[in-house]
Amino acid sequence: MLSNAVRRIPLLLSRLVDFALPQECFVCGDEAGGEALCTACAATLPRRPGTACPQCALPALGAGPCGACLRAGPAYDATRALYDFAFPVDAMVHALKYRHRLALSRFFAAELATGAGDFGADADLVLPMPLHPRRLAERGFNQAVELARPFARMRGLPLALTLVGKVRNVPAQAGLGREARLRNPRAAFECRARVDGRRVIVVDDVMTTGATLDALACCLKRQGAAWVGNLVVARTPAPY
Numbered sequence: 561m562l563s564n565a566v567r568r569i570p571l572l573l574s575r576l577v578d579f580a581l582p583q584e585c586f587v588c589g590d591e592a593g594g595e596a597l598c599t600a601c602a603a604t605l606p607r608r609p610g611t612a613c614p615q616c617a618l619p620a621l622g623a624g625p626c627g628a629c630l631r632a633g634p635a636y637d638a639t640r641a642l643y644d645f646a647f648p649v650d651a652m653v654h655a656l657k658y659r660h661r662l663a664l665s666r667f668f669a670a671e672l673a674t675g676a677g678d679f680g681a682d683a684d685l686v687l688p689m690p691l692h693p694r695r696l697a698e699r700g701f702n703q704a705v706e707l708a709r710p711f712a713r714m715r716g717l718p719l720a721l722t723l724v725g726k727v728r729n730v731p732a733q734a735g736l737g738r739e740a741r742l743r744n745p746r747a748a749f750e751c752r753a754r755v756d757g758r759r760v761i762v763v764d765d766v767m768t769t770g771a772t773l774d775a776l777a778c779c780l781k782r783q784g785a786a787w788v789g790n791l792v793v794a795r796t797p798a799p800y
Contacts, residue, residue: 596667606644617641635777641795665706680761686712689764692726708763749779756784
């Protein structure tokens with residue numbers, strides 16, 4: 561089995577390439593001025609509608625919670641999603657996660673920082689979605705950490721890297737049906753300290769059914785969290 565140091569070589573090379581070479585737009589291939597996307601392509605990304613449910617971020621009729629959240633709301637209290645998980649955002653996320661295109665993490669992190677607005681304005685800490693240690697060793701990095709670090713710095717909030725561990729290496733949500741996605745993350749997380757009265761912003765790349773984020777919010781609420789809000793790059797439109 562390869563050591564962690566060897567596994568990290570592609571990640572380190574990707575970082576060097578990102579900084580050393582002129583950046584072309586991921587979408588159209590034109591010169592992007594050192595950014596991951598050119599201005600024109602960035603302006604055409606599929607942004608989420610303004611009339612989204614404030615709890616689950618799915619489309620709603622008005623400014624309040626959708627019917628599903630009113631009937632049986634999840635453990636998390638709020639969600640802010642920037643984009644639909646559709647082309648080219650879906651390709652960008654996959655390139656970040658599986659091809660180490662780290663310039664995309666900087667683009668998404670900047671978008672989260674500016675697009676979050678007043679979301680979680682009175683939060684106490686920022687928590688990147690944890691990865692199981694085995695998945696982290698395979699991938700070499702946690703993309704949620706890359707997204708959360710600049711946002712936490714911008715907000716002046718602590719970044720909680722060790723507060724929660726993923727203790728079950730559940731199958732990846734991609735490729736699973738809806739019912740399997742809902743069952744998959746149960747009891748996957750362990751909160752290692754009390755968070756009584758704390759307000760937590762969870763940062764992740766993609767939200768599909770919300771089952772993983774719900775499981776994490778349940779874990780945090782059991783340890784005393786007063787509020788849990790999800791800040792995600794993209795939301796899969798229903799039906800997923």
